Amino acid sequence: MKLLVTGGAGYVGSACSARLVEAGHEVVVVDDLSTGHADAVPEGCRLVQADVADVANTLLGEGFDGVLHYAAKSLVGESMQDPAKYWHGNVVTSLRLLDAMREHGTPRLVFSSTAAVYGEPDEVPIPETAPTRPTNTYGATKLAVDHMITSYAAAHGLAATSLRYFNVAGAHGRYGERHAIETHLIPIVLQVATGQRDQVQIYGEDWDTEDGTCVRDYIHVTDLADAHLLAIENATPGQHAIYNLGNGTGFSVRQVIEACRTATGHKIPAQTAPRRAGDPAVLVASSDRARTELGWKPERTDIATIVEDAWDFTRSR
Numbered sequence: 001m002k003l004l005v006t007g008g009a010g011y012v013g014s015a016c017s018a019r020l021v022e023a024g025h026e027v028v029v030v031d032d033l034s035t036g037h038a039d040a041v042p043e044g045c046r047l048v049q050a051d052v053a054d055v056a057n058t059l060l061g062e063g064f065d066g067v068l069h070y071a072a073k074s075l076v077g078e079s080m081q082d083p084a085k086y087w088h089g090n091v092v093t094s095l096r097l098l099d100a101m102r103e104h105g106t107p108r109l110v111f112s113s114t115a116a117v118y119g120e121p122d123e124v125p126i127p128e129t130a131p132t133r134p135t136n137t138y139g140a141t142k143l144a145v146d147h148m149i150t151s152y153a154a155a156h157g158l159a160a161t162s163l164r165y166f167n168v169a170g171a172h173g174r175y176g177e178r179h180a181i182e183t184h185l186i187p188i189v190l191q192v193a194t195g196q197r198d199q200v201q202i203y204g205e206d207w208d209t210e211d212g213t214c215v216r217d218y219i220h221v222t223d224l225a226d227a228h229l230l231a232i233e234n235a236t237p238g239q240h241a242i243y244n245l246g247n248g249t250g251f252s253v254r255q256v257i258e259a260c261r262t263a264t265g266h267k268i269p270a271q272t273a274p275r276r277a278g279d280p281a282v283l284v285a286s287s288d289r290a291r292t293e294l295g296w297k298p299e300r301t302d303i304a305t306i307v308e309d310a311w312d313f314t315r316s317r
């Protein structure tokens, strides 16, 4: 298939583009490089450096079999301080993209959604039927796009899938995480091992969990990329499928730090810090629906593999 990948110079977008190319698809990446990196775009992909909202209509006029939409603003804290950036960057841009797809009859869409649409869960593992009550603007904008896609699929026959990621981690070969502003646990811990930070702060050790630290569902980016491949290849016209993507197992902040100590051989000093606003104690996905309907099975579920792959990537840079 000829596929348009928005945000294909970012962490998840580049890993997924690489996976699509490996599977034999033709990939055109559109990315404004505001947070992505041109050298992260896989060999064999054409890169169009532009804002998706500006070029979607012209590009889709070339004729594409599908779009994988990763381009987004994704910093939770920033989304609370500068909501307009998120409503424009995530919602308005996605609407332009959907309109362009409709105009040119682009049949398939896979959208990068997020576990942040659920907010504080009533039950864990979290199923797709859980109430959606985002606690931040980032999650609210992603949920708004999910709603747009549902209505466009029903009215215009689009074959659409939203994939709601939990904590994406690890690296797919040379495609890994390198954000200018790093807020995620694993890259922060690895920055201690490379000497870029002195220590890691643990945001609260008095949570109602086994070791007192927060538990998250870390999903390997290669497993995530496999789910995108299945989603774009198996979408049904007129339907909007929604799948949670997680590993099904939670790991605590302490377990992650310990896995990083083992992978790096560095002692990685850690210090207790106050809880971070908006953090729930436990977030773990139920990915049963993705397993049964998409036939997806995550293969890299242990925290040691996830951290080792992230470390190989970090060391290679």
Ligand code: UDP
Pocket (backbone or CB within 6 Å): 167, 183, 184, 185, 186, 188, 200, 201, 202, 203, 204, 214, 215, 216, 253, 276, 279
């Ligand atoms: N965390 C931490 N110290 C850090 C960064 C994160 O203790 O320097 C914790 C955070 O409170 C959460 C978990 O690690 O419980 C994962 O955080 P991350 O920001 O990676 O992902 P989130 O779950 O917020 O999407």
